Amino acid sequence: LNPETVTVLLGDRSYDIFFGREIYSLFQEWICRFYPGGTVHVVTDRNVASIYGGDIQRWLAGIPHDVLALPPGEEHKNFDTVREIYGFLARGDAGRDSLVVAFGGGVVGDLAGFAAATYLRGISCIQVPTTLLSQVDSSVGGKTGVDLPEGKNLLGAFHQPTAVWIDPQFVETLPPREFRQGMAEVIKMALLGDEDLWSHLQDHAREIKQAGSAALTHTIASCCRLKASVVAADEKEAGHRRVLNLGHTVGHALERLSDYQILHGDAVAIGLNSAARLAVRLGWFSRETLMRLEELCREWQLPTRLPPEFTPDAILSAIKSDKKCLDGKLHFILPLRIGAVIERSDLDMEELKRVLQEQQGS
Numbered sequence: 001l002n003p004e005t006v007t008v009l010l011g012d013r014s015y016d017i018f019f020g021r022e023i024y025s026l027f028q029e030w031i032c033r034f035y036p037g038g039t040v041h042v043v044t045d046r047n048v049a050s051i052y053g054g055d056i057q058r059w060l061a062g063i064p065h066d067v068l069a070l071p072p073g074e075e076h077k078n079f080d081t082v083r084e085i086y087g088f089l090a091r092g093d094a095g096r097d098s099l100v101v102a103f104g105g106g107v108v109g110d111l112a113g114f115a116a117a118t119y120l121r122g123i124s125c126i127q128v129p130t131t132l133l134s135q136v137d138s139s140v141g142g143k144t145g146v147d148l149p150e151g152k153n154l155l156g157a158f159h160q161p162t163a164v165w166i167d168p169q170f171v172e173t174l175p176p177r178e179f180r181q182g183m184a185e186v187i188k189m190a191l192l193g194d195e196d197l198w199s200h201l202q203d204h205a206r207e208i209k210q211a212g213s214a215a216l217t218h219t220i221a222s223c224c225r226l227k228a229s230v231v232a233a234d235e236k237e238a239g240h241r242r243v244l245n246l247g248h249t250v251g252h253a254l255e256r257l258s259d260y261q262i263l264h265g266d267a268v269a270i271g272l273n274s275a276a277r278l279a280v281r282l283g284w285f286s287r288e289t290l291m292r293l294e295e296l297c298r299e300w301q302l303p304t305r306l307p308p309e310f311t312p313d314a315i316l317s318a319i320k321s322d323k324k325c326l327d328g329k330l331h332f333i334l335p336l337r338i339g340a341v342i343e344r345s346d347l348d349m350e351e352l353k354r355v356l357q358e359q360q361g362s
C-alpha cells in the first residue's frame, strides 16, 4: 500500500506529505523507523479529541505517547495556551529527540508548531491536519503563529514539519461552513497556479463534496503539490511565496474590519473576486474568467460581493495600515489567467476603490 506523496524540497529539511484514507499503519511504521524509542507528544483540541479520540489512539497504537487536548478555537491561539504546551512537554520529559504531533486544525498546527519551534530551541513536529483549510494550506510550509491581544499572528517562527500526514476522511465531520473556508484556499490555489485543478473543481464538484473520495484527495494533493513548489522556491517569503497572498490583501482588511466576524475563507473569496475584478479593469484578465470564478465561489457557498457595511474607503485604509504594507508599497497579486498571476506594487488605489464600489453594488 503506497500512499500518494508530495515532497517539499528544502535541502536537509526536506519532508514528505502523505495522503490517503486510513494511513495510520504507515504513520506508525514511519514513526518507529525515524523516532525509535522516544515518547510522542500529541497536541490536539477538545473538539477533535471528542470526535477522533479513538482515531488518535489507533494512529498511536504501540507507540509510547501522551495527549494534550487544548480548548478549541482561534480565541485560544494565544501565549497562555502555548505555555500550557510547554508545561505538557516539560512534564513529559520531552528532549531534543522528542516528537510533537499536531493533530487538529490550523489552530492546533500553529500552536503546536510554535511550541515545537521554541521548546529546547526547536524539536521535531509532525502535522496531522484535520480541517480542509489546514490540509490544503496551513499544515504545509512551516509557518507557525500565535496571536497577541494587540494583533493576530504577531508571534511566530518558520519551523518546517518533519512530515505531514493527510487523511481526507477527517473532513467528513467538519461543519459545512468550515469546509467552505478550506474551499476558498483551494480555489485560490487553482487560480494562481493550477489550471488542471481549476477544471477538476468545475467538473467534479459533487464528488469533491464526498469526504474520503478520490476527487477530494486529488484536490488536496494538488494544493499541497503547488504549495510545496512555492515554498521550495522561497521558504521565507522573500518574494515568490507572496503569490500565495492572492485574495488576501482585501481579505485580511475585511477580517480586521469585521473584528474577525467574517471568517478567513469567506474573506479570501471576496478578496479573490476583488483581485480578479481589478485585473479585468486593468485589461489583464478576461471578464469571462471572472464570471467562472464567481460561479465557482457560488458553487461552494462562498461570498463574492462586498458586504454593504464596509465602505471602500474603510477597506483601503485598513489595507494601508496593514503591517505588510509598511514599506509604503502595496504588494498586490493579480490573476492574469487561470494558473498565472503577477505581483504589482505600483497600483493606483483609486482603481481598487472603483472596483470595491462596483463589487458592493449589484
Ligand code: ADP
Pocket: 045, 046, 047, 048, 051, 072, 073, 074, 104, 105, 106, 107, 108, 130, 131, 132, 133, 134, 170, 171, 172, 173, 174, 175, 178, 181
Ligand atoms: P482552521 O480552520 O484554521 O483549521 P481550527 O483549528 O480552529 O481552524 O478548526 C476549526 C474548528 O473545527 C475548531 O473548532 C476545531 O476544533 C474543529 N475541528 C477540527 N477538525 C475537525 C474535524 N475533523 N471535524 C470537526 N471539527 C473539527
Ligand code: ZN
Pocket: 137, 185, 248, 264, 268
Ligand atoms: Zn489564507
